[in-house]
Amino acid sequence: MDMHPEFSHWVSQSGDIVDVSETWLSFARDNGWDIDTKNVVGHHWTEYVKCAEVRKLYEQLMDHVRSTGQPARLHYRCDSPEQKRFHQMKIAWDRRRSVYEFRNRILETEDLKNKINLTAAQGGAEDDAFDMCSWCKKVKTPDGEWVNIEDMLASLEAQGQEFTGEVNHDACPDCLATLNTSVAP
Numbered sequence: 001m002d003m004h005p006e007f008s009h010w011v012s013q014s015g016d017i018v019d020v021s022e023t024w025l026s027f028a029r030d031n032g033w034d035i036d037t038k039n040v041v042g043h044h045w046t047e048y049v050k051c052a053e054v055r056k057l058y059e060q061l062m063d064h065v066r067s068t069g070q071p072a073r074l075h076y077r078c079d080s081p082e083q084k085r086f087h088q089m090k091i092a093w094d095r096r097r098s099v100y101e102f103r104n105r106i107l108e109t110e111d112l113k114n115k116i117n118l119t120a121a122q123g124g125a126e127d128d129a130f131d132m133c134s135w136c137k138k139v140k141t142p143d144g145e146w147v148n149i150e151d152m153l154a155s156l157e158a159q160g161q162e163f164t165g166e167v168n169h170d171a172c173p174d175c176l177a178t179l180n181t182s183v184a185p
C-alpha cells in the first residue's frame, strides 16, 4: 500500500481547471476544503493561488513547460495542521490533449511539535503581518531574515508572545532563485 498516493489536476491552455483526480479531491477534503469536482472544474487555477508573485512563477513555469515540451519538477512544503509535509510537483504539457498536467506527491512528513493554526492567525492587525514563503514555508522576521516557522514560533514563545499576525504569501529569496533557475531557458 502506498502511504502517499499521487494526486493530480489538469489545466487547459487558457488556465481553466478541466479535471482533478479522486486522490486530489480526498487530499483537498483532508485539508478541510469543502470541495468537490463540480466546484473546482471550470474555475481558473489562479483562484486557488492567492499570491501574485507565486502566480507569476507558475505562469512562467507553465509557459516554459509548454514551449519546450520538458516537464518541470519542483519541491515545496505544504503543511497540514498536524504535520510538516514535503511535496514534489511535476508539471507537464500534454500536447495531445492540450492540457497541463500537475502531479503532486508527498515525499515526506514530519510531526509538528506545536500545532500551527494559520487559519486562526488570519485577521490580525495590519502591522502584525508576516511574510511567508509559499514554497518552503519560511517566514520573514522583522529583521528581514527568512527563518523556519518553527524557529519563529519558538522565539516568540521565548518572549512570551503568540503568533497572532496575518500571513502574507510570498516567496523567499532562496526559493525565488531556485524557481527562476528551473524556468531559465
Ligand SMILES: [Zn+2]
Residues within 6 Å of the ligand: 133, 134, 135, 136, 137, 138, 171, 172, 173, 174, 175, 176
Ligand atoms: Zn522559500
